[in-house]
Amino acid sequence: MQIDEQNPSPRVPAKIVFGARLRHAREGLGLSQEVLAEKAGLHRTYIGQVERGERNISVDSMERLADAVSLPLWDMLKPLSAA
Amino acid sequence: MQIDEQNPSPRVPAKIVFGARLRHAREGLGLSQEVLAEKAGLHRTYIGQVERGERNISVDSMERLADAVSLPLWDMLKPLSAA
Numbered sequence: 677m678q679i680d681e682q683n684p685s686p687r688v689p690a691k692i693v694f695g696a697r698l699r700h701a702r703e704g705l706g707l708s709q710e711v712l713a714e715k716a717g718l719h720r721t722y723i724g725q726v727e728r729g730e731r732n733i734s735v736d737s738m739e740r741l742a743d744a745v746s747l748p749l750w751d752m753l754k755p756l757s758a759a
Numbered sequence: 760m761q762i763d764e765q766n767p768s769p770r771v772p773a774k775i776v777f778g779a780r781l782r783h784a785r786e787g788l789g790l791s792q793e794v795l796a797e798k799a800g801l802h803r804t805y806i807g808q809v810e811r812g813e814r815n816i817s818v819d820s821m822e823r824l825a826d827a828v829s830l831p832l833w834d835m836l837k838p839l840s841a842a
Binding site: 689690691732753 | 773774777816817818819822831832833834836837838
């Protein structure tokens with residue numbers, strides 16, 4: 677963990693941030709994990725693991741998931757405290 | 760490739776963006792690939808491949824490299840046309 681000078685709480689790992697933002701975006705679109713998996717060409721169980729931050733996901737897979745929820749990838753990696 | 764509504768040129772894949780921003784940051788810090796590799800606990804040849812966008816790098820490795828050049832990971836995935 678590192679300390680952000682603007683915000684002295686421990687930093688959340690990027691895969692946790694991505695997973696949380698993916699779940700939020702998916703639910704906001706009213707999509708099931710099954711439907712998102714199909715859109716992104718990935719497995720439903722994999723989506724669940726990614727949303728829980730359990731997978732060391734690759735940049736290509738992150739990009740496919742970002743596309744599937746129509747968000748820019750960089751936006752999905754912003755700290756959870758940010759908008 | 761997708762079309763960005765703000766900028767109708769074909770989108771650059773995230774791994775190309777990350778690689779270009781990594782090289783720019785590394786060179787800006789005056790670091791060799793060897794030194795960056797040591798800081799990030801990765802191999803020098805791997806750094807070269809990542810900088811050329813040749814590797815489907817994982818989120819954990821991207822985060823280690825972003826830390827090694829003292830940039831937020833999300834910032835390193837912003838479109839190259841952005842600041």
